[in-house]
Amino acid sequence: MRTRATAMSADDRRRALVDVTLPLLLEHGRTVTTRQIAEAAGVAEGTIFRVFESKDDLVQATLDRAFDIEPFLEDLRRIDPDQPLRALVTEMVTLLQSRFRGIFTLMTAVGMVGPPKGRSHEHHPREEAARVMADLLAPHADEVRVPVAQLVHVTRLLTFSGSHPHLSDGRILTAEEIVSTVLDGLLTKGD
Structure with missing residues (x-):
């Protein structure tokens, strides 16, 4: 019954x-x-x-x-801004990767090729995420040779492409690889 x-x-x-x-x-x-x-x-x-x-x-x-950015923004806001730069960026990248992978997996499962209706031109949430990340990184501005906004932009781009199974040719980058590339570059010492 x-x-x-x-x-x-x-x-x-x-x-x-x-x-x-x-x-x-x-x-x-x-x-x-x-x-x-x-x-x-x-x-x-x-x-x-x-x-x-x-x-x-x-x-x-x-x-x-699933596409609501508010829980992601809340997670970003919980990051300790007083930790060393590398740890801070690693935590941000880890959160970004989790969000991107979840969305990529869902989009694939339901056959989506773009964001849901009404979100394709929605820039405010991405801008808000970029602002929160820039605010977290602002105290470390003197540790990098580019403006904090550029650091956020490059980090998000590399994390997006390095976390997407097709864009990365199936070789997903780890958070540490992304952070090392962004913060250290790819040149050998002395170049």
Whole structure:
């Protein structure tokens, strides 16, 4: 006998359904069924349609959550700005790689070739992330020979391309390789 789903507000139910849908999208892509989602959530299929008009609306809400930059910004803001430059940049790169890899994996799973609708021209979140990183690095400005904004730009570009399985030809760079390249360059000593 099936038990009734725990009573939740509509917002809480939407959040709970999005939570269980993300791993299912990673596993099944867009072929995930509402039955699989309902089973993972421990609810009847009809419960989904009390808070989402369609499976597509649930999938879109899940993609919107995955692409939301706020949790990433919160993680950046938790970085200790008083640590040595190399440790600081390594921590930033590690967070960037985690975000990029998660998004790349999800995009591949659902067959996306670009950001979700409405986000393709959205520059504010990237600018905010760049500003937070620049603020973290500002106390170390005298340790680098380029402006902090340039350090952030190069670090983000190398991390993006070095973390993408296709752009990196399947040779994903480690955070340490990225940081070493950005901070030390590739010349041998004395060149």
